Amino acid sequence: MIRTVLRRVRAKYSHRASIVLVACAHIGAGMAQQEIGQALILAGGGARLTRAGSELDVAARDGEVVFAGDFLRTGTTAAIILSCASNTRQTLGPGTDALFERSSMKLRSGKVTAQQPAPGCFLPPLARTPTSQQHAGAALAQEAAAGLGGRSREARLARIPATQRTRLEADLTQAGEIARGNPDDPLSRLARAAAFERAGLSAESAEELRIAFKIWTGATWLPKRIYSLMEKAGREAVVRADPERVPSAERTLVLLVGISEFRDARIAPLQFAHKDAIDFAGLLESERGGGVPARNIELLTNKDATRQGIRNAIETHLKAQARVGDTVILFIASHGAAVPVKGRNRGFVVTWDSDPEDLAETGIPMEDIRKLFESELPLVKRLILYVDVCHAGHVGQVVPRADLINNAAAGSLANTDVEMFGMLAAQKNQVAIEGINFGGGHGAFSYFLMRALNGDARQNSGGMISTQALFEYVSEQVKAATANRQSPKAVGDPDEALFVARIVGAPAAVGEYTGPVQVATRSGLARIENSSPESPAREARRLQNQDAGELLRLFSDAIEQGRILPGDTESAFLYLEALRARLKQTDYAAEANRLRTALEDRGQQVLLTYLAGEASPQRRDDFYRGLAYFEAAQLLTPDAVDLESRRIFCEGRVALFDKEYVRAEGLLEQAVGLDPEGAYAYNALGIAALERASYDRAAAAFHEAVKRAPLWAYPRHNLALAQVEKGAYGEAVSTYQGAIALAPGAAYLPYNLGLLFQKMNRGREAARQYRRTLEIEPANAAAWNALGSLAASTGKRDEAEQNYRRAIAADAGLLAARYNLALLLDSAPRRAAEAAALLRENVGRDPHDLASRLVLARHLAASGDQMEAIVQYEAAVSERPEYPAARAALAALYIEAGRAPEAIVQAQAALAGQPKNADLLDLGARAYYAADRRAEADEAWRCALQESPDGATKKRIRKSMEKTKLARK
Numbered sequence: 001m002i003r004t005v006l007r008r009v010r011a012k013y014s015h016r017a018s019i020v021l022v023a024c025a026h027i028g029a030g031m032a033q034q035e036i037g038q039a040l041i042l043a044g045g046g047a048r049l050t051r052a053g054s055e056l057d058v059a060a061r062d063g064e065v066v067f068a069g070d071f072l073r074t075g076t077t078a079a080i081i082l083s084c085a086s087n088t089r090q091t092l093g094p095g096t097d098a099l100f101e102r103s104s105m106k107l108r109s110g111k112v113t114a115q116q117p118a119p120g121c122f123l124p125p126l127a128r129t130p131t132s133q134q135h136a137g138a139a140l141a142q143e144a145a146a147g148l149g150g151r152s153r154e155a156r157l158a159r160i161p162a163t164q165r166t167r168l169e170a171d172l173t174q175a176g177e178i179a180r181g182n183p184d185d186p187l188s189r190l191a192r193a194a195a196f197e198r199a200g201l202s203a204e205s206a207e208e209l210r211i212a213f214k215i216w217t218g219a220t221w222l223p224k225r226i227y228s229l230m231e232k233a234g235r236e237a238v239v240r241a242d243p244e245r246v247p248s249a250e251r252t253l254v255l256l257v258g259i260s261e262f263r264d265a266r267i268a269p270l271q272f273a274h275k276d277a278i279d280f281a282g283l284l285e286s287e288r289g290g291g292v293p294a295r296n297i298e299l300l301t302n303k304d305a306t307r308q309g310i311r312n313a314i315e316t317h318l319k320a321q322a323r324v325g326d327t328v329i330l331f332i333a334s335h336g337a338a339v340p341v342k343g344r345n346r347g348f349v350v351t352w353d354s355d356p357e358d359l360a361e362t363g364i365p366m367e368d369i370r371k372l373f374e375s376e377l378p379l380v381k382r383l384i385l386y387v388d389v390c391h392a393g394h395v396g397q398v399v400p401r402a403d404l405i406n407n408a409a410a411g412s413l414a415n416t417d418v419e420m421f422g423m424l425a426a427q428k429n430q431v432a433i434e435g436i437n438f439g440g441g442h443g444a445f446s447y448f449l450m451r452a453l454n455g456d457a458r459q460n461s462g463g464m465i466s467t468q469a470l471f472e473y474v475s476e477q478v479k480a481a482t483a484n485r486q487s488p489k490a491v492g493d494p495d496e497a498l499f500v501a502r503i504v505g506a507p508a509a510v511g512e513y514t515g516p517v518q519v520a521t522r523s524g525l526a527r528i529e530n531s532s533p534e535s536p537a538r539e540a541r542r543l544q545n546q547d548a549g550e551l552l553r554l555f556s557d558a559i560e561q562g563r564i565l566p567g568d569t570e571s572a573f574l575y576l577e578a579l580r581a582r583l584k585q586t587d588y589a590a591e592a593n594r595l596r597t598a599l600e601d602r603g604q605q606v607l608l609t610y611l612a613g614e615a616s617p618q619r620r621d622d623f624y625r626g627l628a629y630f631e632a633a634q635l636l637t638p639d640a641v642d643l644e645s646r647r648i649f650c651e652g653r654v655a656l657f658d659k660e661y662v663r664a665e666g667l668l669e670q671a672v673g674l675d676p677e678g679a680y681a682y683n684a685l686g687i688a689a690l691e692r693a694s695y696d697r698a699a700a701a702f703h704e705a706v707k708r709a710p711l712w713a714y715p716r717h718n719l720a721l722a723q724v725e726k727g728a729y730g731e732a733v734s735t736y737q738g739a740i741a742l743a744p745g746a747a748y749l750p751y752n753l754g755l756l757f758q759k760m761n762r763g764r765e766a767a768r769q770y771r772r773t774l775e776i777e778p779a780n781a782a783a784w785n786a787l788g789s790l791a792a793s794t795g796k797r798d799e800a801e802q803n804y805r806r807a808i809a810a811d812a813g814l815l816a817a818r819y820n821l822a823l824l825l826d827s828a829p830r831r832a833a834e835a836a837a838l839l840r841e842n843v844g845r846d847p848h849d850l851a852s853r854l855v856l857a858r859h860l861a862a863s864g865d866q867m868e869a870i871v872q873y874e875a876a877v878s879e880r881p882e883y884p885a886a887r888a889a890l891a892a893l894y895i896e897a898g899r900a901p902e903a904i905v906q907a908q909a910a911l912a913g914q915p916k917n918a919d920l921l922d923l924g925a926r927a928y929y930a931a932d933r934r935a936e937a938d939e940a941w942r943c944a945l946q947e948s949p950d951g952a953t954k955k956r957i958r959k960s961m962e963k964t965k966l967a968r969k
Contacts, residue, residue: 034125036084037065038100041072042187043080047092048073051128053342055700056682058669063186063216067128072098078113082187084121090114119178122190124197126221129676157201164199171195186212203233218666220673227639252290252327254297255317256281257310259334261302263353263608266745272434273333274301276388276446279439279510280331283450287505305334307351307362308600314368316593327382333443336389337363341677342707349389353604355611357712357743361678362608384500385422385491388432388445421467421498422491423449423474433482439511445488447513448477454510455503465501468494481513548582551575555591559598565632572598573632596636603629603646607680613714614748620657626650645674649681656688664688679709686718690725698722713743717752729760747777754786763790781811785820792824800824815842819852826859835859843872850879854886861893869893877906884910884920891923900931918948922957926964 041047044060051058052069060072060079072079074096081090085103092098096110157165175191182188193208206229213222258277260270281299283289298317300309318328335350339359348354348363355362425432425445438447449470451457457465457473471494479487558564558572566573572595580588606626609616627650634643652667665688671681686701699722705715716739723732736753743749754769767790773783788803801824807817818838826835836859842852857872873890880886887910894903907924914920925940941961948954 034127035067036125037121037123038068038070038084038102039066039072039105040064040082040084040121040123040187041066041079042082042089045077045079046075047079048075051676054704056685056697056704058672059218059666061216061218061220061673063212063219063222064673065123065126065219065221066100068100068102070100072096072100074110082118082121084123087118087120089116089118119174120191122187122194124194124225126225160199160201168195168199168201171198184211184215186215197229202229206230206233218670218673220670223639223644223674224641227641230639251323251325252284252292252296252329253317253321254281254284254292254329255313255331256298257300257305257332257334259302259305259350259352261352262335262350263303264355266356267335267350267354270333270335270434272438272441272443272446273388275441276333276443277301277331279442280386280446280450283454283508283510284329286508288454288503288508290501291505303352305351306353306597306601306604307364308604309597310351310364311368312593312597312600316590320589322380325381327384328380329384329386331386331388331446333388333446340710353601353608355608357714358611358679358709359711360709361680362604362611383420383422385420386446386449387422387491388425388443420492421494421500423471424489424491425486427487427489430486433486437514438481439513442511444478444481444486445474447510448474448481450510451477451513453501454508457501459503463503464499465503466494466496467492467498467500468496470494470500546578548579551579551582552591555579555595559595562602564595564598564602565628566635573635592636596633599629599633599636600643602626603633603650606650607646610680611712611714613717613746614752615746620654623650623653623657627654641674645671645678645681648674649678649684652681652688653684656684656691659691661688661692677708679705679707679712679715682708683712683715683718686715686722690718690722693725695722695725699726711742713739713746713749716742717749720752720756724756724759729756732756745776747773747780747783750776751780751783751786754783758786758790763794766790779810781807781814781817784810785814785817788817788820792820797824797828813845815846815849815852818842819849819855822852822855826855832859832863836863847875848879850876850883853879857886857889861889866893866897870897881909882913884913884917888920888923891927895927895930898930900927903927904931904933916947918944918953918957921947922960926960929964 041049041060041062041064044062044064047060048057049060049064049066050056050071050073052067057071057073066072066081072081072092074092074094076094078094079092079096081092082088083090083105085105090105090112091114093110093113096112097108098110099106099108160168172192172195175188175195176183178185178188178191189208189212193205193212196202196205196208206226209222209226209229213219213226216222256277258274260272260274262269277299278301281297284292284297285294298313300313322328332349336347337350337356337359338345338347340346341360346360347366348359349366350356350359350363353362423445425443432443432445434443435441438444439450442450452465452470452473458469459465467490471488471490475488552575554570555572555575558568558570558575563570564572576592576595579591583591603626606618606622606629609618609622627647630643630647630650634640634647637643648667649671652664652671655661655664655667658664665685668681668685668688671678672685675681682701682705686698686705689695689698689701699719702715702719702722705712706719709715716735720732720735720739723729723735733753733756736749736756740746740749740753750769750772754766754773757763757766757769767787770783770787770790773780777783784803784807788800788807791797791800791803801821804817804821804824807814808821811817819842822835822838822842824835825831825838836856839852839856839859842849843856853872853876857869857876860866860869860872870890870893873886873893876883876886877890887906891903891906891910894900894906904924904927907920907927911917911920911924921940921944925937925944928934928937928940941957944957945954948957
């Protein structure tokens with residue numbers, strides 16, 4: 001009954017979690033290579049670490065690994081390292097600059113002040129830049145293991161052979177000696193972890209590293225290694241619980257993705273990619289298509305095919321369910337893109353929520369899929385891949401190149417150890433064609449693939465279709481229907497002895513082909529340019545007694561309505577905890593995955609908005625919300641490195657808003673360490689440095705972001721800001737021009753370039769950029785205001801006034817435009833009253849607008865409204881007590897109003913910051929004289945004359961003194 005309810009509720013509410021076959025471009029990139037580190041930092045002591053190929057240094061944190069090519073520079077204190085090459089503990093003195101080469105450490109300055117033998121390094125092989133697939137697999141594998149009854153630690157120890165157990169005991173004894181009385185010594189824990197791993201006890205090894213991580217909290221390699229070990233432990237537990245793992249009949253797992261619509265309007269939509277996936281699923285469920293049970297078919301289309309949903313589906317449908325002898329069919333239809341990242345082309349599949357400016361963080365990298373095929377499906381017998389990603393149409397500013405995408409797909413999927421056959425939709429320099437002619441609306445490749453599997457392909461006497469027959473049929477039909485404009489390509493060698501289908505039963509319903517295709521490509525038709533009063537635990541226990549179906553409905557409603565954080569009233573977490581006691585482990589895991597996906601999707605939206613840069617500026621609360629979503633997702637996936645990186649990033653951005661710069665930089669450096677290929681954290685590090693006026697460091701961080709996301713315009717904008725602060729105006733202009741070429745629809749880029757030209761006194765070019773801004777965004781108030789400023793500077797008063805008024809009409813809250821208009825009018829005869837009204841409106845809108853208040857006060861004083869001028873200056877002094885000019889003006893008005901004691905107070909306050917200012921000394925003397933404190937006045941005048949920098953000032957002071965005394969007689 002519960003399982004029936006589960007199916008019914010999921011069909012109504014859930015994302016139908018799926019996996020992707022992502023066969024998009026991956027050029028020149030293999031799997032991340034593993035290597036043994038050259039050194040382990042035992043005590044950083046304020047040293048800085050620069051990774052090979054990077055411009056940016058980061059804190060050398062205790063427990064971090066140093067690789068060949070890295071630089072370590074000590075500051076004013078020493079640093080201690082453990083050299084893995086020489087097995088020695090070395091102290092690097094202050095001011096040491098060390099380069100770590102393949103087999104030794106080379107000192108470029110400084111020296112090793114102490115050295116002693118070490119028992120060993122105990123570091124496992126590590127990848128410098130592990131793939132982003134370190135996501136949810138560890139937790140999900142453990143959940144699967146728990147559902148099959150994983151054994152206890154004691155039981156696992158008892159199962160290993162006696163000789164291996166004897167060696168383990170010896171290794172653990174040696175590790176204990178390393179601790180020297182401190183059982184939690186991190187180095188000892190590394191030794192124990194290595195011993196457990198050699199014995200095949202991955203979970204125990206991970207637990208030792210967890211203890212080390214409690215001490216070395218900044219060692220970003222540790223959570224990555226813990227993830228890998230726990231994922232491996234989950235697979236080991238599954239095999240132990242079910243040693244045979246061979247089903248009674250051959251089983252097929254099918255994973256389908258079709259994306260025709262995209263969240264970002266800069267990505268050209270497709271027409272029938274989603275329908276290709278849907279109809280292919282229907283064919284496979286039919287008797288003719290193999291009668292694959294619906295539970296074995298996972299499908300994601302359009303909005304459900306988010307980056308997070310796809311990645312979670314990889315874990316739940318493939319890695320958690322695959323068995324010995326299984327066949328996996330993977331199909332994807334979407335956009336693919338080849339993007340140059342750090343000097344090499346990398347391939348990505350575009351998901352529903354991808355941002356074309358940073359596909360590395362929002363698309364699916366081919367490296368992840370290759371890793372999935374090569375090492376993460378060891379039980380699978382056969383993979384059958386159908387790939388349709390080479391479509392025409394822009395992905396933002398990426399113009400897909402068919403040669404790169406097709407060649408990359410073929411190259412990336414080759415050389416796996418799994419028995420595999422695949423087909424790509426098109427050859428080099430071709431694009432995939434779709435049209436209504438193909439069965440009412442399909443891609444040519446997908447349509448004839450379905451026709452082939454429905455029985456149209458050649459069969460042997462037993463009704464079997466070989467890979468050779470499949471390829472022949474699809475290739476011939478597609479070429480004929482497209483006038484040779486599209487020719488499918490095989491991945492691997494088609495073989496008459498390798499079968500992909502057996503034809504039984506009546507044909508399935510597949511639409512007819514109605515003639516030659518008349519339209520060009522998939523995207524050519526519609527391209528778009530640019531709290532409960534009870535405690536949660538108690539409430540969950542009470543809910544456990546409710547009907548399981550009702551609990552599932554409430555759980556799904558909570559997800560659908562966005563009540564997904566633990567602290568939300570009637571949170572999905574509350575119902576999930578109640579469901580734990582009512583569902584089987586595998587069913588519970590599936591529901592937990594639904595919540596995990598919803599949380600990650602919400603968190604990802606924060607990052608997607610961040611990618612828009614100043615076009616969609618974010619506030620502190622946005623990042624705080626992202627922090628909450630990623631943190632909640634971690635409750636369900638504790639070992640997910642990807643989530644930890646993004647959580648720390650959001651926490652760092654919150655700290656940056658709070659101006660906690662040291663803490664912010666520390667957090668952002670950790671995020672970089674966890675995800676070295678993530679451009680977003682480098683960009684944030686640059687912003688932190690920019691706000692601290694560390695412009696060289698800011699530029700280095702922005703360069704690193706650009707390397708990793710060469711199509712993302714925002715870090716280029718930030719780089720230009722750093723270049724401007726360094727005085728490199730020419731470089732900044734070039735940087736802005738490059739950013740505009742990448743994101744021509746981002747209005748903030750030409751606007752900022754206009755500001756730069758204006759700063760360089762290149763008014764005509766500035767005006768051109770402001771007008772370009774208005775072409776993109778006609779109601780851009782800042783651009784109208786800037787044009788007004790340019791016109792005013794050249795004496796074009798009428799044009800300036802017109803532009804200022806357009807700015808105010810576009811954004812009544814733009815105080816700068818109203819202020820500038822007031823200044824313009826105040827200088828014109830008979831328009832002072834209009835100017836004053838504008839200034840009053842600014843002050844009324846924002847009492848903290850000091851500039852408008854001061855000009856208003858000055859205007860009032862000049863027009864004879866002494867009392868109102870005093871009121872405005874008093875408010876200004878209250879707002880900015882340290883501002884001497886406001887105090888001086890207020891003191892002068894107090895003198896005129898006969899309020900000499902108050903004038904003395906203001907004059908003295910102004911003098912506190914500038915005690916030798918001759919004019920302020922004169923002001924103080926006049927205040928004293930007005931209060932009939934003649935001796936103090938005379939002394940102040942004497943000092944004013946003494947501090948006068950030139951004869952003209954002395955003459956002015958004497959005249960003031962004579963005028964004051966004459967007026968008081």
